[in-house]
Structure formats: structure tokens, C-alpha cells
Amino acid sequence: MFGDFCHGLILLIFAGWMVSVEKEHMDKNSKNEIWAIFFGxxxxxxxxxxxxxxxxFLYNEFFCKSVMVMTPYWMNTYDKETxxxxRxxxxxxxxxxxxxxxxGVDPVWAVQYIFLCSTLN
Known part of the structure; x- marks a missing residue:
């Protein structure tokens, strides 16, 4: 999950909520250990x-999908038949x-990585 924009956004919303309600929950002793660890x-x-x-944002990852924010550096100079x-x-x-x-990272590298992983399997 580290390096994914949307998962970071979900985590930010959760952490922001915990920080905003900290005064209400500071006095309460919770018996739920998981909540106590998260809140701490x-x-x-x-x-x-x-x-x-x-x-x-740096790696252009949104829910584990590469997103093309700008035009990539590399241009395809080959036709469809080639x-x-x-391969x-x-x-x-x-x-x-x-x-x-x-x-960020050029999205063409993600395509190359997909081809590399498909050849290893």
C-alpha cells in the first residue's frame, strides 16, 4: 500500500478523523486494544x-493502476503489424x-514491467 495515492487518501481521511475527535476520546479508556493502538x-x-x-503521486499509482498524468517521453515509432x-x-x-x-515515473516503465512479469510466469 505504500506509494499508492488513493490508499493514502483513505488513510488521511481516517487519521484526520482520529485527530479531530481526539479530545472526546482522550478521557475514555477503551477495552478494544486495536482501537487503542490506532488512536495512540x-x-x-x-x-x-x-x-x-x-x-x-510520484509513482503515478492510483489504486495500484498507473495513470498517465502527462505525455510519456517515449514515442512508439512502430506500426500495429510490427x-x-x-514480442x-x-x-x-x-x-x-x-x-x-x-x-514522477514515466508510465511506459509500468508497461515494460507488465511484460517482464508475464514472461517470468
Whole structure:
């Protein structure tokens, strides 16, 4: 879950709620151990959620799916028949490319990772 924007957002909402109701729950002794542990670490959970939001945005991960925020650096210079015929193709940066990806990881790397994982199985 670390590095996923949407999961970090859910965690931020939960931690924000715990911080907002802390005065009401501070005086109460709860017999629920799990709640006591979560409530005791509410500021740690809040910081974890903020860092998860940052890394999720950096890695372009939204619910474990890569999202193309900007146009990727690499351009496909092959036609459809070539891509269907050959399993592996090379994208050469000497040829035509787009502007560099400004922030985060280029989504083309996620596609390459999917192909790599499918060949290992």
C-alpha cells in the first residue's frame, strides 16, 4: 500500500478523523486494544498517509493502476503489424521523442514491467 495515492487518501481521511475527535476520546479508556493502538498512533498514521500521498503521486499509482498524468517521453515509432509480430521492441531515444517527463515515473516503465512479469510466469 505504500506509494499508492488513493490508499493514502483513505488513510488521511481516517487519521484526520482520529485527530479531530481526539479530545472526546482522550478521557475514555477503551477495552478494544486495536482501537487503542490506532488512536495512540494517530499522528504517525497521519504522517504515513501524507508520505503515501506524495509517493503515490510520484509513482503515478492510483489504486495500484498507473495513470498517465502527462505525455510519456517515449514515442512508439512502430506500426500495429510490427508490434503484433514481435514480442519485444526497442524504443530508441535517438529517434523522435516527446518532452521529458517532468514529475514522477514515466508510465511506459509500468508497461515494460507488465511484460517482464508475464514472461517470468
Amino acid at each position: 498512533g494517530r499522528y504517525v498514521i497521519l504522517m504515513m498517509s501524507l508520505f503515501t500521498l506524495y509517493t503515490g 508490434l503484433e509480430k514481435f 519485444y521492441v526497442e524504443l530508441n531515444p535517438v529517434f523522435e521523442t516527446n518532452a521529458p517527463y517532468i514529475f
